[in-house]
Amino acid sequence: MPGKMMKQQQxxxxxxxxxxxxxxxxxxxxxxxxxKEEEQEKEEAVALSGRSNPISRLGGEEVSSSVR
Known part of the structure; x- marks a missing residue:
């Protein structure tokens, strides 16, 4: 019987x-x-700010292509 109890416990x-x-x-x-969602929100914010300022931190080409 004690073996059965041990097995049950395990x-x-x-x-x-x-x-x-x-x-x-x-x-x-x-x-x-x-x-991931946070990262995406940041990227969207950068893309939005990129409209008024095409040359941003990421580099003008990347931002302008994502805006178009």
Whole structure:
């Protein structure tokens, strides 16, 4: 009987670990998505400011081509 209890305990621990990894992965994915959106917003802002000032930090050619 004690062997059976140990096996059950190990299974529960494995489940818990799997859940933890899954949550961690999900959280990482969300962070990455948020980071990507932030980057995109920055690029859009630069492109918008590029309309009035074609020669910006990125270089005139890149900005002007994205505006057109």
């Amino acid at each position: 299974q529960e621990q494995r489940k818990r670990g799997r859940r933890r990894r899954k949550r961690k992965k999900k959280r990482k994915k969300k962070e990455k998505k948020a980071e």
